[in-house]
Amino acid sequence: MGSGLFSQEGSPIPLAGVRVTGSIAGQGARITVSQRFRNEEKHAVEAVYKFPLPEGAAVCGFSVEKEGTRISGQVEERDKAFEFYDDALQEGKGGYLLDEERPNIFTLSAGNLNAGTEAVINIEYVTLIDGDEHTLRFLLPTTITPRYIPDHQAEDEDIPLDHRIHPPYARSVPYGMEMHLTLAAADKFSAIESPSHPIRIEQLSGRQTVISFSQESVLMDRDFILTLTFSEPGVSQVFLCRNNGATYVQMDFYMEHEEQNKSGNEDLLFVVDCSGSMQGDSIYEARQALDVCLKALEEGRRFNIIRFGSRFESLFSEPRAYSEKTLERALSWSRNMQADLGGTEILQPLQHIYKVQGDSDSRYGSILLLTDGAVGNEDDIFYLVRNRSGPRVFPVGIGAGCNEAFIKGLARAGKGDSAFIYPGERLGPKILSLFGRMSEHGIEPAINWGHKQADQTPADPVIYTRTRTSLFARFEGEHSPANEIEVTADVQGHTRKWAVPVLTVKEDHPGIPLLWAREKIRELEDAETCPEQKGSRQEDRKRVALSREITALSKNFCVLSRHTSFVAVEEREEKDLTTGEVRLRKIPVPVTMGWHGLPGLRQEQIDHTPMEGTMRFSIVTESESRYLGRPSINAPTFLRMASAEPPSPFDSDYSLVMAILGQQKAKGGFSEDKTLAEELGLDLQQIVSGSREIMPYSENESLSLLWSAVLLHVLEHRFPTHRKSWEKTVKKTRKWVEKKIRKQKPTIHGEPLMSWAARYVATRRLPD
Numbered sequence: 001m002g003s004g005l006f007s008q009e010g011s012p013i014p015l016a017g018v019r020v021t022g023s024i025a026g027q028g029a030r031i032t033v034s035q036r037f038r039n040e041e042k043h044a045v046e047a048v049y050k051f052p053l054p055e056g057a058a059v060c061g062f063s064v065e066k067e068g069t070r071i072s073g074q075v076e077e078r079d080k081a082f083e084f085y086d087d088a089l090q091e092g093k094g095g096y097l098l099d100e101e102r103p104n105i106f107t108l109s110a111g112n113l114n115a116g117t118e119a120v121i122n123i124e125y126v127t128l129i130d131g132d133e134h135t136l137r138f139l140l141p142t143t144i145t146p147r148y149i150p151d152h153q154a155e156d157e158d159i160p161l162d163h164r165i166h167p168p169y170a171r172s173v174p175y176g177m178e179m180h181l182t183l184a185a186a187d188k189f190s191a192i193e194s195p196s197h198p199i200r201i202e203q204l205s206g207r208q209t210v211i212s213f214s215q216e217s218v219l220m221d222r223d224f225i226l227t228l229t230f231s232e233p234g235v236s237q238v239f240l241c242r243n244n245g246a247t248y249v250q251m252d253f254y255m256e257h258e259e260q261n262k263s264g265n266e267d268l269l270f271v272v273d274c275s276g277s278m279q280g281d282s283i284y285e286a287r288q289a290l291d292v293c294l295k296a297l298e299e300g301r302r303f304n305i306i307r308f309g310s311r312f313e314s315l316f317s318e319p320r321a322y323s324e325k326t327l328e329r330a331l332s333w334s335r336n337m338q339a340d341l342g343g344t345e346i347l348q349p350l351q352h353i354y355k356v357q358g359d360s361d362s363r364y365g366s367i368l369l370l371t372d373g374a375v376g377n378e379d380d381i382f383y384l385v386r387n388r389s390g391p392r393v394f395p396v397g398i399g400a401g402c403n404e405a406f407i408k409g410l411a412r413a414g415k416g417d418s419a420f421i422y423p424g425e426r427l428g429p430k431i432l433s434l435f436g437r438m439s440e441h442g443i444e445p446a447i448n449w450g451h452k453q454a455d456q457t458p459a460d461p462v463i464y465t466r467t468r469t470s471l472f473a474r475f476e477g478e479h480s481p482a483n484e485i486e487v488t489a490d491v492q493g494h495t496r497k498w499a500v501p502v503l504t505v506k507e508d509h510p511g512i513p514l515l516w517a518r519e520k521i522r523e524l525e526d527a528e529t530c531p532e533q534k535g536s537r538q539e540d541r542k543r544v545a546l547s548r549e550i551t552a553l554s555k556n557f558c559v560l561s562r563h564t565s566f567v568a569v570e571e572r573e574e575k576d577l578t579t580g581e582v583r584l585r586k587i588p589v590p591v592t593m594g595w596h597g598l599p600g601l602r603q604e605q606i607d608h609t610p611m612e613g614t615m616r617f618s619i620v621t622e623s624e625s626r627y628l629g630r631p632s633i634n635a636p637t638f639l640r641m642a643s644a645e646p647p648s649p650f651d652s653d654y655s656l657v658m659a660i661l662g663q664q665k666a667k668g669g670f671s672e673d674k675t676l677a678e679e680l681g682l683d684l685q686q687i688v689s690g691s692r693e694i695m696p697y698s699e700n701e702s703l704s705l706l707w708s709a710v711l712l713h714v715l716e717h718r719f720p721t722h723r724k725s726w727e728k729t730v731k732k733t734r735k736w737v738e739k740k741i742r743k744q745k746p747t748i749h750g751e752p753l754m755s756w757a758a759r760y761v762a763t764r765r766l767p768d
Contacts, residue, residue, distance in 0.1 A: 013174055014038060014047045014585055015047065016037065016174075019034045019177070020032070020140060021179075026185075028129065029128075033123045037118065039117055041583070043580065043583060044113060044580070045113050045583050046089070046583070048109050048585070049167070051105075051108065051144070053141065057126070058518035060124055061122065062122070064096050075558050076555070077563065081567040082097065085109065092578045093570055093577065094578075095111040095567075097567050098565055104141060104403070128470050131468040135228060137225065138225070139404065140223065145595055148277065148343040148345075148374055168589070179224065182211075183208065186203075189229055193226075195227065196222055197224055200212050221592060222593040238501065239504075243510050247451075250512045250515065252468055255466070266364070267319045268302070268368070269304050269305075271308065273307075273369075274337055275309040275342060276341075280339075281594035283338065289431045290334045292432065292661065292729065293431060293432075294330050296728060297666075299323065300321050301322045306349050306352075306353075308346065309343060353367065369393060372402050372403065373397055382409055393411060393415075394418065395410045397419070398420075399422075407420065429725050432725070432728045440464065444489065446488045449473050453476060454474070457473075472512070484502060513557065517553055551564055661726060661729050670733065682710065682714075691703040691707070693748045694753065695746065695747050705746065708737050713758050717761060
């Protein structure tokens with residue numbers, strides 16, 4: 001791809017393109033990101049490029065291809081690596097440096113790129129793929145969403161935080177990204193989908209499948225998401241490998257829903273990010289998610305809502321019991337929420353919540369936080385949550401470039417769990433699944449690895465139902481555990497045991513040792529942010545000791561950390577040494593799609609060729625606007641999706657399901673709605689007439705009972721593929737209907753009410 005576009009300084013941009021290759025096998029992936037740099041200027045340049053990677057990636061390889069030569073990098077302590085890099089540049093050699101700024105933000109420096117030369121820099125990592133009982137969610141981040149940095153935020157090692165984590169942003173860039181991923185054992189999956197990009201799926205010989213973009217290259221303005229749906233539900237499994245005189249074990253643990261620890265009737269708090277960065281797609285998704293949760297609450301459960309930005313405000317002064325009246329007030333407040341409160345000051349409402357916990361009768365058991373995570377003071381927030389006893393935190397990351405490291409880190413700090421909603425994804429199943437986990441206490445398992453000196457990470461995991469949780473252990477020597485590993489935990493006051501089978505893995509390039517090292521480093525980095533409150537209170541000295549341990553692990557396993565860097569030096573002949581002025585070129589990146597109200601995935605797709613002026617974007621059709629509640633907006637033309645037709649973010653069946661759920665009452669049952677009835681192909685007047693024939697008849701309840709029974713049959717028989725979106729939410733309506741039927745045994749002309757409702761639904765058809 002040519003680099004014919006100029007930066008804000010008027011100079012050519014030296015990044016020509018990015019290519020991603022790799023393989024996905026089971027719950028793991030090995031990925032290589034290749035960045036091609038080409039200097040088309042008449043003098044040498046130093047290119048600096050900030051880019052994202054998954055927060056759990058074990059970055060284990062760094063090499064440079066230059067004029068047929070391959071140069072391998074090595075891991076060094078961060079300051080020492082920069083010295084090597086700087087010395088190489090001063091001597092006229094080529095220098096290449098890779099730094100970790102955040103767990104998901106990296107800086108690449110390519111120094112002394114002579115005029116007319118080209119270099120390809122390869123960054124390799126292994127990572128685990130997030131998953132639940134039915135799906136895996138592979139994330140390939142491509143964009144760094146601008147993050148809010150509070151005015152009082154301290155500098156990071158004498159470098160302004162803004163410079164450390166933010167690249168320069170541009171209206172458009174000349175480079176794009178190609179991708180080719182190999183999926184092993186593709187026949188295990190019933191569906192392979194991407195909510196973010198149009199993809200091409202090619203079947204190879206055997207059981208392998210290649211996944212690529214429908215276009216040759218795509219704009220890097222939104223993260224790539226690949227969803228893999230299993231044909232069969234997940235099972236627990238242990239994988240063992242031996243490497244360099246040690247034994248490494250990975251346990252993928254899956255706990256059935258029936259085994260959960262109930263958390264009781266604790267107060268719930270919903271916290272919604274209404275800062276400016278949430279404008280557009282994100283605030284719409286947040287409102288939808290909040291509405292789904294509110295509809296699913298049980299009558300009598302105490303709850304409250306806080307919205308925040310530069311300031312925060314509460315719906316109620318203290319938690320209120322869930323009723324028709326409080327539901328109506330909450331829904332009204334939710335649907336009028338706008339992203340109009342300024343900066344993303346998450347710390348302030350959290351400080352208030354913990355203070356209230358100690359000063360009043362409010363005792364929140366869980367917090368559901370809806371945010372894009374666009375913050376720069378992550379460590380301050382983690383420190384607060386880890387150091388204060390109080391509610392568990394369940395963050396939901398929203399947007400096309402959500403801060404994954406913050407969302408997952410906050411869930412770990414708050415002993416909760418997390419979920420992510422990409423614009424256009426069906427949020428119902430994800431939100432309801434996470435909401436269900438808020439009603440349970442995760443188990444804290446004890447694992448008998450069969451070895452006294454097992455180095456387990458994470459050391460103190462919290463596991464929730466219907467999630468795939470990976471744990472790691474390392475033993476010195478060629479250890480051979482039993483055929484099964486025992487897991488023990490307290491479940492509802494009883495000791496529960498699981499026997500997880502062991503499978504020995506033989507790999508040429510084993511990923512399990514690298515994943516153990518990355519997880520161990522991450523655990524130490526979390527401890528460094530918030531040193532353990534045991535023993536000495538000299539936190540600075542504890543941090544120094546942790547820093548040394550992290551650095552040693554990073555160098556021993558050749559896995560990047562916040563305290564180390566990859567560095568590579570290109571030796572040159574005398575004639576190729578760089579002489580004269582070297583100019584710094586910071587690579588600009590596109591702004592995240594949908595950020596701060598910019599055009600998002602729910603808007604019409606248009607070609608991204610630069611144009612003058614603005615264009616009107618149609619958000620939804622008139623019939624859709626009733627449920628989505630979104631107008632069309634004026635948007636700048638410089639941020640546009642690729643020209644290939646993307647998957648439609650609007651599913652008419654799903655919209656009808658959400659419309660049905662929107663009519664559910666606090667106690668259970670559905671409110672009658674003529675427009676909804678017409679869109680479902682139902683005749684409300686016929687149902688009203690049928691309700692008057694119910695024996696015994698109740699003027700206050702007969703219509704509501706019959707209408708609710710009809711809608712339950714509609715959901716069951718017309719929308720079975722959306723079951724995960726509605727089943728948990730309508731549980732209270734099903735209970736309400738069943739209770740009334742058991743008590744009253746209602747009939748219509750002698751026919752049981754549920755039988756009449758089923759027959760009626762079977763005779764009706766959805767309108768075209």
